[in-house]
Amino acid sequence: MTEVLDPFAAATSVRSLGDGTFVANLHPEWAVGERPHGGYLLALLSRALGDATGLAPLSVSAQFLRPPRVGPVLIRTELLKTGKTVTAARAALEQSGQTCVDATITLGKVPTAEPEWSDVPEMPVNPPSNAIDLAATEVRKYFGLSRVCDMRLDANTAEFLSGGVGEPRMRFWVKPREAQPDLLFALVAGDLTLPVTQNLGRFGWVPTVQLTALVRAHPANGWLRLVVGCRALHGQWFDEDVTVIDSVGRLVCQARQLAIAPL
Structure with missing residues (x-):
């Protein structure tokens, strides 16, 4: 078979x-x-x-x-x-x-034991009722990943969707649509965000120049929680940090990239 x-x-x-x-x-x-x-x-x-x-x-x-x-x-x-x-x-x-x-x-070999110490951001395990399903927004026209990944955006970090300007920070809940997240999907999740520079009014193609990711644990079933931030947008260059936490509160991936923001 x-x-x-x-x-x-x-x-x-x-x-x-x-x-x-x-x-x-x-x-x-x-x-x-x-x-x-x-x-x-x-x-x-x-x-x-x-x-x-x-x-x-x-x-x-x-x-x-x-x-x-x-x-x-x-x-x-x-x-x-x-x-x-x-x-x-x-x-x-x-x-x-x-x-x-x-x-x-x-x-x-990725550790399977529980961590002796961990400091991860606080975030609800499941997306709240007002979380934004990206597949139901105009974003789906260029962000095709919303068709294969269930992606929910924290409405409190989505100023760009209403034409506003805010801080370059976002929070997401993500999982594959027809499977449970595995180790490689956790790696993908470290880059599975909309560019945080959209909250600063910068729209367009955002090419990644360099990305480093640390894979920390096998994810549990359920939603992966993404906390995304930027330390500086300087000219065309910006950084993006992503912390990926699984449904049981375990840190599964940390990623940092250097990217180019549209002018």
Whole structure:
């Protein structure tokens, strides 16, 4: 009997060519406009190295060199160090002979025990009744991920939707539509936000230049809670920090990126 993959697993599936390279297909559902989502690309690279090593991503640091298109891609992997606790590797996503994403990934075993100490932001476990379903707003026209991810935006952090201007901070509740969140989806969630610069009146394409994510725990079933903030918008450059918390209050991913805001 053929195994039926959930949509996210199918979208992040890779096929080994046996020499450290993999082929994959970038799905249009996981794109923002015409450009595949950055967190989704990191999940693909991590999937390839996970298949090659049997290990999970602990940290991912990626340079986004150029945006790929929806369609076939080649993933090249290289083991840099193999150890009992930590394995370091490199993975590059190529299309039409050009490198689009170049990542260094630290792999190992994600802790399963409860944390001895944790300091995470306070946020309701489930979205309140006034949370905004992005799939029911105009945002869905360019943010296609709302069709494959159930995404609810905290109405108190959505000034841009009413034409207002506020602080570059947002809060979300997210989960895949036809599956429960897994480790790679937690990694995706570290980039699964609208740009916080929209609350400052900056709209348009926001390319990620560099993103580093720490994967901290396997998420429990249910909503993932995202607390998103920015320390500075300086000229065209801004930072975005995302803290991802699962339904039992466990920190599952921390991500920070440097991105370019539209003028």
